[in-house]
Amino acid sequence: MNSGLLTPPAARAGGTATRPPEASLTWTDPVTGRQGFLVIDRLVRGLASGGLRMREGCRHEEVRELAAAMSVKEALHYDPTGRYLPMGGAKGGIDCDPLSSEARGVLSRFLAFIRPYLENNWATGDDLGTTTELIDEVLGELGVDGCIAPVVRTLADPQAARKRFSDAFAVEVDGIGLAELVGGCGVAEAVLTVLDRDGVSRTSATAVVQGFGAMGGSTARFLHEAGIRVVGISDVHGTVANPRGLAVEDMLRHRRAYGAVDRSRLGPDDVLLDRDDCLSLAADVLVPAATSYTVHENNQDRVTARYIVEAANLPVTAGAEERLRARGCVVVPDVVANSGTNAWWWWVLYGDVAPDAASSLSKVRGALRDLVTETLKLAEDAVCTPRQAARYLADARRDVLLSRTGA
Known part of the structure; x- marks a missing residue:
């Protein structure tokens, strides 16, 4: 590729792309009135990945920007010689202080509401104010097979893949x-x-x-x-x-x-x-x-x-x-x-x-x-x-x- 002959479309337009996301929802917690957001910027092979953050003041536009960035991160690491097939980008966000007493309940109710996406399309994980361990714990209570369930079901040997994943997360270097x-x-x-x-x-x-x-x-x-x-x-x-x-x-x-x-x-x-x-x-x-x-x-x-x-x-x-x-x-x-x-x-x-x-x-x-x-x-x-x-x-x-x- 002769990059000297290329002018990125965003550079010509003088701004960022404004393509609408494929899915976008705002949820209001019936107990606390707190809001949660899910934005699927794009699906590739029916899948999108991106973390779930929780912070006081989180807003829909913030989550939308993060979801669009995840689409870029996924695609940038496509290597035709590798096994990994990138997905689209998505992001979740909850407007709540993660240290508050109501945080876990809000998280549980939000994940229950968007359960179909978690089972079929959105592979998520930790972000600001959350941990993968906490999300997996709540998903287990809801009967969902973990953060990466939508991706695992597409693999030829899901059991081996999950073992690699758990083994990697168990590794520590100097604590x-x-x-x-x-x-x-x-x-x-x-x-x-x-x-x-x-x-x-x-x-x-x-x-x-x-x-x-x-x-x-x-x-x-x-x-x-x-x-x-x-x-x-x-x-x-x-x-x-x-x-x-x-x-x-x-x-x-x-x-x-x-x-x-x-x-x-x-x-x-x-x-x-x-x-x-x-x-x-x-x-x-x-x-x-x-x-x-x-x-x-x-x-x-x-x-x-x-x-x-x-x-x-x-x-x-x-x-x-x-x-x-x-x-x-x-x-x-x-x-x-x-x-x-x-x-x-x-x-x-x-x-x-x-x-x-x-x-x-x-x-x-x-x-x-x-x-x-x-x-x-x-x-x-x-x-x-x-x-x-x-x-x-x-x-x-x-x-x-x-x-x-x-x-």
Whole structure:
């Protein structure tokens, strides 16, 4: 493919695609009045994948954007030589504080309402405010055979696939589950790829990670292992900074629930700052790894990093991204940078990787390096954003998939 001759449609139009989703519903809980949302952006072979989030203030439009992004993530990892056949994208969301006493009941009633989709079309899992274990527990109470039931029933040997899946989720590396590590490994590889591409030395590079939960914590670990100085980490309580570099492994060992830093164990040179100060810390790379819409038009001017690598979903708004690009900041989009987690699930289930750390992390690193390299090259040649380039690549790969499968 001669990418220099290609101009992604989104770049020509100057905006994002507005194709309507294939299914969209809003549910109101009869007990609490809380709302839940399901958006199936597109079905491929009758299937779509995407997590279920729960947070106070979750809205339908947010879920719709996330579902559209999942369609891109799925298609980007289509490999005609592999067993994994990508699906369409979907997303669920519930407007409720996941720590509230009513959360589990709301979750159960929402899943009961959308049960036909869970049994036939939508393969889901954890997202912000939920865990795969909790969702599977509730689904079991409802008589649904787990988060991945719609995909498993399409496989030739469902029993073997489920065993690979459960074996992979049981693996731990230094006390952290493999399912948590693969996401951060992919994000870190995206960071390393963009630095290597621009000739930035790893040993002199610095990074700030916003969020210290599953994705942020594992990203910080892999960046630290690669020799990059992590000079700032934020959690819900604030930002911890040290220009000489933070003791990432020690912080991970003593990390508290929900990604909270144990401030009683910080080093003598570590400095405590406000939570939003992570945006303005001097660093080469900013990794937003917590909530959506963290960087927006009203605070993007605080960002000093040369690169933003999105570990969270939708952490940079479209308006902020345009302004950042205009002043030379490269944004590696979530649909690329954090896509390793989603792809790994299906690589394991389909048998493209063994259910162990060595095979899984090697596959994630190779796939993310190739994908980031191709995305940035197309963006450069087509004079568009990396996000627009990723959407174009996804459309092209989906067309090939559909032509081969007849779906």
